[in-house]
Amino acid sequence: MKQKITKVHPKDNVMVALTDLQTGEEVTYQGDTYKPLEFIPAKHKFAINDLPEGTDIIMYGVLVGRTQSHIPAGGLLTITNIKHAASGFVTGTNHLDWEGPDTTKWENATFNGFHRSNGDVGTANYWLVIPMVFCENRNIEVLQEALIKPLGYGRKKTYEIKAQQLINKIRTGSGIEEVLYTEIGSDTAQAGQDKLFPNVDGIKFLTHTGGCGGTRQDSTALCGLLAGYITHSNVAGATVLSLGCQNAEVKTLQEEIAKRAPDFNKPLYILDQQKVGLETDLMELAIRQTLAGLIQANEVTRKPAPLNKLVIGLECGGSDGFSGISANPAIGYTSDLLVSLGGSVILSEFPELCGVEQNLIDRCIDKSKAERFSSLVRAYSARAEEVGSGFYMNPSPGNIKDGLITDAIKSAGAAKKGGTSPVTDVLDYPEKVTKPGLNLLCTPGNDVESTTAEVGSGANVVLFTTGLGTPTGNPITPVIKIATNTKLFSRMSDIMDINTGTIVEGDETIEQAGERILDYIVKVASGEIEVSAVRHGQNDFIPWKRGVSL
Structure with a gap:
């Protein structure tokens, strides 16, 4: 039994x-x-x-x-x-006598990725079209309409087909009852014409609500985040639209790019609308330059790379009472395997580390890292308290309904994603990962804000655990959705990729699941598996404004 x-x-x-x-x-x-x-x-x-x-x-x-x-x-x-109650924490003696898991099985393993001139290796190959400010969002959308389908990236969606069938019924005289209850075809999504650039996975158009009107700190952080995406290993180049007068200045973006990639040499086209003048001239120039960049991007092909080129983001959302028992410890073991192989992992969501700070402080490789983590957590917590919304208010109604009734219960389970390895670096948003091992990145617990930030810091694959079901994805990095329980995996199989309910049911150990997940990552990183979030075009992108977001 x-x-x-x-x-x-x-x-x-x-x-x-x-x-x-x-x-x-x-x-x-x-x-x-x-x-x-x-x-x-x-x-x-x-x-x-x-x-x-x-x-x-x-x-x-x-x-x-x-x-x-x-x-x-x-x-x-x-x-x-x-x-809610949680233990306090102090910086003190570090415990670094860590012995990693056996990685013999993967010592010579590789994935087929896109090699960049700085030594990074991408798991995908995208072109970006991004605005410096929300004023340019409409122009970004116009470019998307002009380019996506003609280049072969468009896809006639299942729901478009179904809607058309119902519209045709109305045109031929069908009434409300027939529209509501008669069966319609089960046509699947239809791909567009062949891609003109087969080695480019797609063009991603990132709109946002920032760049002006907020604090200068938010504009600077936005420039850092955009620089993180432009320099990302999964990005071949970018087209950037600037209005010309916004707080998020082009020179700041260029400075942030130089911080992350001193020898940056990807094709990058920056257009200033107020300098170009007519919208028609701006759009034509953007189209010409984007197509020129795509020609260059298409020259890069997948080649073998060691697993230490993987940078894995660790995320959870729609957590339940099994998250800290199955999926989170499973990817924690995956994290330890990757760290042992010389790769990098990112543990973020600082409001969801409440109560386990001491454990992470003790795992920091030196006192400076411990002190920075402590400082970032205390500052974040203080900001939340100032507006009457402490970390104790973090669990959502869905979390509570499914057994996560205090923030510390939720956090203790969430922290399992980080495994047991030493903390090699502590980063503030939107800094880039530069060291192998476990990196702590200050972000909110909000699913999309945190995933957006992890990718901006360099994650070329994201592991996302969920117990209730959440569709979060990312424009440039594959987000692997991992169900904590079999009921969820079966009920929402269209947006789930991996089931760890096997651990709860006693059919698999945490270690076995962690190894299975690493094997899956290698296939995703090689382009052999298209994850659900990519298949559905789940391009979630929300920059974090440094206010209180739990």
């Missing part, structure tokens, strides 16, 4: 239900028997022993809450009987 409950860490005083538990149902774990006093939904927690009011709740071996009222043994933990 498969296990019905689990204890995540030996120090824990709560048990996690792996399936719905009925009132009075006897369940066992490692020889001990427990009897729930009430219905315990799957993913939720119950008390192992009597927990008087004011008792610390320990899960994942750390403080994750405190009882607000007495909870008897077998009682369900809820938002009414416990509240």
Whole structure:
């Protein structure tokens, strides 16, 4: 019989239900028997022993809450009987005696990527068209309409086909009932004409709401983020549209590009609308230059590269009570494998590291890294408190419904994505990853803002775990969607790529799942697998304005 409950860490005083538990149902774990006093939904927690009011709740071996009222043994933990609590943290002695996992299987492994002149290797090959300011968004959209389908990147979507069938019914006299309830064809999406540039995966048009009207700091950060995308290993070159008078100045963008790539030599075309004059002249010039750049981009082809050229972003969204038990520790093991192979991983979402700061501080390779992490976390937390929205308000209604009832419970599980390796660098948004190993990047917990930032810092693959289902993707980097449970994977199979519900069901260990995920990454990085987010054109891009975003 498969296990019905689990204890995540030996120090824990709560048990996690792996399936719905009925009132009075006897369940066992490692020889001990427990009897729930009430219905315990799957993913939720119950008390192992009597927990008087004011008792610390320990899960994942750390403080994750405190009882607000007495909870008897077998009682369900809820938002009414416990509240958020987390341990403090100080910079101190670092513990770096880490022994990585066995990587013999991958020592000579390679992926087929796009090699750049600076030594970076991309997992894709895109051309970017981006605005310096929101005033240019319309021109970006006009360019997209002019270029996508003629170049063969357009795709007639399934829903366009279905809508056309219903429209045709209306044209021939069908009424409301027939439109609502009659069957329509099940045509699948149809690709456009053959791509003119077969070695270019696509042109990505990134619009945003920044560049002017906000703080100068936000404009500078935006320039840094855009520079991160332009210099990214998955990007062959870019066309940039500037109005000419915005806060996000072209010279700032150029300075940020030089920081990240001192010997930058990709094709880059920057057009200033106020200097060019007529919109028709601007558009014609942008089209000419973009096509010239695409000719150059098409000259690059995939070639073998070692796995240490991978930079993996670690992200979670729509988390549930299984996230910290299955998917997150699984990609944590994948992270450790990649670090052992000399690659880089990025752990971000600082509001979701609440309560595990000390563990990460102790893993920093030197005191300066520990102090920077501590400083960034404290500053972020203080800003949140100033507007009355501390980290304790981070869990979403969906998180709470599925068992993540305090921020510390959510955070302790989220931090599992970072594995166990030493922290080699601590970055502030939108700095670039320059060192192998585990990098901590200051971002919000917001799925799209954080994913956007990780890619801007260099992630050429993103691992995204979800327990509730979220479609987040990225314009230039494949986002691999990993389900924490089999029900979700089956129910939303069109947007999921990997299932780790096998861990919950006892069919696979965390280590086995982590190895399976690394094998999958290699195929994605080589262009052998098109992930769901890419297939659906899920091009989410939201720059972070340095206000409070949890």
